Amino acid sequence: LYDGLEAASQNRWPSLRHDVMSVNQLFAPIFVAGFYYKTFMWPAKFWEAIYEPAIRRAAGLGRASGIADPDHYDKAWAHCDVLIAGSGPAGLAAALAAGRAGARVILCEEDFVPGGRLLSDGGTIDG
Secondary structure, eight states, rough: TTTTTTOOOOOOOOOOOBBGGGGHHTTTTTTTTHHHHHHHHHHTIIIIIHHHHHHHHHHHHOOOOOOOOOOSSOOOOOOOEEEEEOOOOHHHHHHHHHHHHTTOEEEOOSSSOOGGGGGOOOOSSSS
């Protein structure tokens, strides 16, 4: 949370101040992770129709907005075939080779610009 953040509560009923489902906090010590997989086994057809939706609502899982976020972040939830840590000469060469081979590549660098020690060298690579 930070100053100026616009947020809205989810998964509360009837209101955030008087949330009936907050009673679940009292039972947390006996509702260990995965207890419902053993408890709500019968009848099996109730799992998808009744049990799982009720458990998800009670867990307080929110919903992500479908609106594109205009902000930029220094972290991402991303997937790749090859992850390369460091953008020095070896990292850049590895990223280039993997990319040319058709792999989805993420090149990570802790500095502000890629290049590593190449940034202090005045030479040219490949032309």
